[in-house]
Amino acid sequence: MILSHILEEGSAQSRAQALERFGAPLRDPSPARDELLDAAYLRVFLIKTPQEIWPTAEHRLRTDPTALESVCDAFLSAGSTRTWLTELPTPALGDIARILLNHNPPTASPDTPPHKHSTVVLDHLASRGTSEAIHLLRALATDWPQDGILRALVQEAEQAHRELSWIRPTPDELGELIQDPRRRLVKDxxxxxxxxxxxxxxxxxxxxxxxxxxxxxxxxxxxxxxxxxxxxxxxxxxxxxxxxxxxxxxxxxxxxxxxxxxxxxxxxxxxxxxxxxxxxxxxxxxxxxxxxxxxxxxxxxxxxxxxxxxxxxxxxxxxxxxxxxxxxxxxxxxxxxxxxxxxxxxxxxxxxxxxxxxxxxxxxxxxxxxxxxxxxxxxxxxxxxxxxxxxxxxxxxxxxxxxxx
CATH class of the missing domain: 3.40.91 (Restriction Endonuclease)
Known part of the structure; x- marks a missing residue:
């Protein structure tokens, strides 16, 4: 696809021109444009330039369920979701998760499996293990208290945060701690x-x-x-x-x-x-x-x-x-x-x-x-x-x- 090649291999100027010509109009649906073509463009922009297109894509996906379904199905079936999610800032991941949960609300029934699209995004959010990711997951768990998976992901993110922020003591520090249990290390x-x-x-x-x-x-x-x-x-x-x-x-x-x-x-x-x-x-x-x-x-x-x-x-x-x-x-x-x-x-x-x-x-x-x-x-x-x-x-x-x- 020519657009994909321009975004991947083109100069900064050609990428900016492509975003202005093909990306900006995607913000709102129009009877004059083909919905499937819009969804295809959104998929390409999100995969190749996720940070630049996100403000436009976020508005379209929040207000257009048809585009949301098309884009999400394509991402998951193409196996490319994790690649572009990695490049998005944490608040954007929280936005995607909220959009998907609003579109397919979780239920308290154990017979209803969690929606696969939101699961992928939420798993990725939890894996970041930052205080910001924990805050967003807690907010989602508060808004959807019936979803046990969200509560479990909050705990998973907290554990990831502890592991990522842990600072190993030096041998000398460890020796001093062993000799006198009253001694303390301040890591944070x-x-x-x-x-x-x-x-x-x-x-x-x-x-x-x-x-x-x-x-x-x-x-x-x-x-x-x-x-x-x-x-x-x-x-x-x-x-x-x-x-x-x-x-x-x-x-x-x-x-x-x-x-x-x-x-x-x-x-x-x-x-x-x-x-x-x-x-x-x-x-x-x-x-x-x-x-x-x-x-x-x-x-x-x-x-x-x-x-x-x-x-x-x-x-x-x-x-x-x-x-x-x-x-x-x-x-x-x-x-x-x-x-x-x-x-x-x-x-x-x-x-x-x-x-x-x-x-x-x-x-x-x-x-x-x-x-x-x-x-x-x-x-x-x-x-x-x-x-x-x-x-x-x-x-x-x-x-x-x-x-x-």
Whole structure:
């Protein structure tokens, strides 16, 4: 076929002319053109120039079922599907899969086999194993919950992503890990986030049982004269503001990372008040990834594992929405990273004796906060292809008897 030869062997100018003359008119069907000839042209363009023709082909295939059937049958029977699919960007694969699923919706019946066209495209999408492919498959699985194959392909894509992103430790690193199980390798943001959560649990133990009690996170004064003039020794107590809580956490994380000898061949930087897209990021942790830890100094283009932390007091009026509106929409988007932590500082209502801050609901507990924000983080991560976690830091004051045990 002459068109096929031009697209395969011709100059850039002749290819562009062919796309303009024969490709552009394919966007919409016309009574003046032969549908079968249009389908033949679409097949050729998709096989030879898939990226260039895709915007035109996507519109035609979405709006013209006849062209869709003709093109798909030809691709599968010609055995050429995988070749041109490989050249398409991942969002285009997601578009094709959605077009095919809309054209032949899956059913919950085990007696109805999946449509062969969508299966080929979905298998190819899952095999890419990228976070983008996982996000698209999750969206398709949400829109067609009756399709068990889609759910299985999400798991397959997640497994492929883990295999593709795994970085093999060097022999020296492996030796250090064997000698001291406390040591950690940071390969990506997920590893760094896992480490942060381990360190936060140690900080929690220190606040609850250690030598640095939670009282340091409370403001406490003695009121000697009441407004009515009567003398008293009443204690006024309310939490320190979120900035001071963030300062304390930054200090504790730096201390544990520097003194604990946890990380192998790399240093984690802990920053405070880094500018995001809008508000300032409360805490930002960065570390060179394992494959690039030996380079010194670090080059600007080297991969960096990042974790953004948003700190909220349990009294904050936007505590239920800030995980998405601040952490996800602002900080993670500005950093172009997927890993974030939403940290809630819990100060129990019954230990407040001053009204300098709006007190939280009387029935609020650390456990119900953790359950609520764990669920919110899981839903946000699933919906946005992120890795967001929640941690509730218990700032409950210990009694004198508890401090002396």
């Amino acid at each position: 943001g997920t590893d760094l986030l896992d480490l942060v959560l381990v360190l936060l649990k140690r900080i929690q133990e220190d606040l609850t049982e250690g030598t640095l009690p939670a009282a340091i996170l409370w403001n406490e004064t003695e009121l000697e004269t009441l407004p009515n003039g009567r003398k008293t020794r009443q204690r006024l107590r309310f939490p320190k503001d979120e900035n001071l809580v963030s300062d304390y956490l930054a200090h504790a994380l730096r201390r544990d990372l520097a003194e604990g000898g946890i990380l192998i061949n790399r240093e984690v930087q802990v920053y405070r008040n880094i500018k995001g897209a809008g508000d300032r990021i409360d805490l930002l942790l960065q570390a060179p990834t394992a494959a690039h830890a030996q380079s010194a100094p670090r080059r600007p283009d080297e991969p960096v594992a990042q974790v953004a932390i948003e700190v909220k007091g349990n009294w904050h009026d936007k505590i239920e929405t800030a995980m998405e509106t601040q952490l996800a929409d602002d900080y993670l988007a500005a950093l172009r990273t997927h890993n974030g932590l939403y940290l809630i500082a819990f100060f129990p209502n019954d230990q407040w004796t001053a009204k300098e801050r709006k007190q939280p609901a009387a029935g609020q507990t650390r456990a119900n906060l953790q359950d609520f924000y764990d669920a919110q983080a899981a839903q946000l991560s699933e919906r946005r292809s992120l890795d967001v976690r929640a941690f509730v830091l218990d700032c409950t004051l210990r009694s004198p008897a508890q401090r002396n045990t």
